[in-house]
Amino acid sequence: MKARRIGAWIAIAIGASYFIIPLLGTLEFSLRMRRGAYSFDAYRSVFADIQFRETFGYSMLMALLTIVFGMLLVVPTAYWVRLRLPQVRPIVEFITLLPLVIPAIVIVFGYLRLYNSSSVLPLTGSTSGTNALLMFSYMTLSLPYMYRAVDTAMRAIDVRTLTEAAESLGARWPTILFRCIFPNVMSGVLSGAFITLAIVMGEFTMAALLNRPAFGPYLQLVGANKAYEPSALAVIAFAITWLSMGLIQLVSRFQKSAPAKA
Amino acid sequence: MTTTTTAAAPLISKRAIIDWLGIAPFMIFALMFLVVPTLYLVTGAFLTPDGAFTLKNIADLFTPSILSAYWISIRVSVASSLGGALIGFFLAWAIVLGGVPNWIRSSLLTFSGVASNFAGVPLAFAFLATLGRTGLVTVFLREWFGFNLYATGFNLLSFLGLTITYMYFQIPLMVLILTPALDGMKKEWREASEILGASTWQYWRMVALPILWPSLLGTTLLLFANAFGAIATAYALTGSSLNIVPILLYAQIRGDVLHNPNLGYALALGMIVITGISNILYIWLRMRAERWQK
Numbered sequence: 312m313k314a315r316r317i318g319a320w321i322a323i324a325i326g327a328s329y330f331i332i333p334l335l336g337t338l339e340f341s342l343r344m345r346r347g348a349y350s351f352d353a354y355r356s357v358f359a360d361i362q363f364r365e366t367f368g369y370s371m372l373m374a375l376l377t378i379v380f381g382m383l384l385v386v387p388t389a390y391w392v393r394l395r396l397p398q399v400r401p402i403v404e405f406i407t408l409l410p411l412v413i414p415a416i417v418i419v420f421g422y423l424r425l426y427n428s429s430s431v432l433p434l435t436g437s438t439s440g441t442n443a444l445l446m447f448s449y450m451t452l453s454l455p456y457m458y459r460a461v462d463t464a465m466r467a468i469d470v471r472t473l474t475e476a477a478e479s480l481g482a483r484w485p486t487i488l489f490r491c492i493f494p495n496v497m498s499g500v501l502s503g504a505f506i507t508l509a510i511v512m513g514e515f516t517m518a519a520l521l522n523r524p525a526f527g528p529y530l531q532l533v534g535a536n537k538a539y540e541p542s543a544l545a546v547i548a549f550a551i552t553w554l555s556m557g558l559i560q561l562v563s564r565f566q567k568s569a570p571a572k573a
Numbered sequence: 574m575t576t577t578t579t580a581a582a583p584l585i586s587k588r589a590i591i592d593w594l595g596i597a598p599f600m601i602f603a604l605m606f607l608v609v610p611t612l613y614l615v616t617g618a619f620l621t622p623d624g625a626f627t628l629k630n631i632a633d634l635f636t637p638s639i640l641s642a643y644w645i646s647i648r649v650s651v652a653s654s655l656g657g658a659l660i661g662f663f664l665a666w667a668i669v670l671g672g673v674p675n676w677i678r679s680s681l682l683t684f685s686g687v688a689s690n691f692a693g694v695p696l697a698f699a700f701l702a703t704l705g706r707t708g709l710v711t712v713f714l715r716e717w718f719g720f721n722l723y724a725t726g727f728n729l730l731s732f733l734g735l736t737i738t739y740m741y742f743q744i745p746l747m748v749l750i751l752t753p754a755l756d757g758m759k760k761e762w763r764e765a766s767e768i769l770g771a772s773t774w775q776y777w778r779m780v781a782l783p784i785l786w787p788s789l790l791g792t793t794l795l796l797f798a799n800a801f802g803a804i805a806t807a808y809a810l811t812g813s814s815l816n817i818v819p820i821l822l823y824a825q826i827r828g829d830v831l832h833n834p835n836l837g838y839a840l841a842l843g844m845i846v847i848t849g850i851s852n853i854l855y856i857w858l859r860m861r862a863e864r865w866q867k
Binding site for chain 1: 596603606608609611617664666667668670671672683684686694695698700702707708710741798801804812823826844849
């Protein structure tokens with residue numbers, strides 16, 4: 312039908328311009344630092360800023376730790392629930408969805424009250440304790456995405472048969488988990504890891520309220536004080552998000568081309 | 574497998590204990606970093622600073638300044654979720670049923686995956702560079718059409734500005750959730766209704782929309798909760814000039830601006846109740862929607 316196709320193109324055109332114009336605007340603005348000519352001065356200024364390197368490195372490290380510890384928590388749990396405790400599946404799934412229901416600012420508010428320096432577990436009393444708390448908060452935030460990614464990957468493999476095969480060959484639990492289950496759900500682990508990277512790199516609330524020098528609060532600080540650097544940073548942040556999502560697509564495509572399981 | 578022959582096996586077998594120990598780390602993590610902190614705030618909302626039970630904190634939420642914060646938050650969330658849902662629906666419709674080339678479909682879906690995660694502080698920067706006082710669109714309109722956007726009373730640091738900005742992650746989320754729902758609409762339904770002489774309008778009104786409404790409404794509620802809890806974009810965009818609930822709570826956590834710590838807990842409780850209700854309705858509507866997707 313002709314009218315339908317025209318309508319579809321109009322919708323696409325409106326949507327595309329709404330999505331693309333802010334990106335163009337940001338890019339253009341980030342190049343405007345030198346008067347009268349386009350230049351990469353804003354980017355140079357950003358990369359030269361020692362705070363940029365420090366906060367970026369800090370957030371990268373946090374993302375890495377969050378991914379490692381998050382996966383060590385999520386993969387065995389998802390595995391165990393599938394293998395031994397299918398009856399608690401709804402409860403576990405409900406818990407993993409809670410971070411989407413409770414706003415991040417409320418969760419961190421609870422942390423600040425519960426783990427303050429005069430409490431039983433004074434995590435916010437020391438720097439390393441606060442770092443640990445920030446990592447746990449990131450694990451909480453990424454829990455819905457990590458769990459779903461891993462659980463989807465686990466659905467594609469026959470957990471029970473794999474376990475029994477490994478057991479009959481004399482494998483012990485650590486071997487089963489790390490040499491049998493982990494490699495088989497790698498696509499899920501990687502998707503979960505990349506989305507966690509995207510979340511942690513841009514996260515503002517948790518780090519700001521826990522007073523840690525992360526990338527998110529740094530972005531906010533630059534935004535409040537400078538003119539052109541924020542746009543350059545937005546372009547960089549968008550590139551990071553794009554890279555993470557691109558890698559997820561790549562991983563899932565790789566998974567599809569692997570031999571399908573019944 | 575060992576077989577248990579007698580019915581008089583112990584009530585809690587060794588195997589059951591091991592089974593439950595397997596998810597103990599997860600449960601401890603969830604309790605420590607999700608459940609207990611939230612419950613701590615929820616109970617705190619009903620206590621005086623001395624620890625006695627009270628409803629005064631809840632009652633104090635109904636003071637003009639806090640009510641207005643909730644009201645602005647709700648308005649921004651409703652406007653951005655309705656706008657996001659509407660535009661998102663048309664985009665999903667265009668790529669599923671509009672007969673556009675396949676590469677548009679895949680690039681829009683990929684882009685939506687990126688943009689739905691592109692929130693927070695950088696999103697605020699992007700819109701400042703576009704619709705701010707010296708932003709690309711503002712300058713373009715002024716220099717090419719002599720149209721001064723800011724003379725019309727428009728301000729990015731306002732209700733309208735925040736709504737437009739939030740829609741940048743709301744629309745993609747709608748596209749991502751609704752595309753599978755539209756894919757699930759069977760061709761036979763349309764053909765059957767056409768054979769029976771229905772017009773396009775009648776098909777949408779009497780067949781398609783009744784099937785789709787749980788998905789549509791449910792996703793709109795999800796978008797609402799999504800906008801309601803967001804803070805980073807608003808904070809980077811407006812500082813603390815726009816009085817929405819998450820920003821008020823942020824200020825309260827930083828410096829007890831309400832002069833009553835327990836009122837802060839009540840403020841958090843109010844947020845949980847609102848996002849909780851919309852999420853519960855979303856889950857219920859999604860279960861209804863899935864009836865048709867089998």
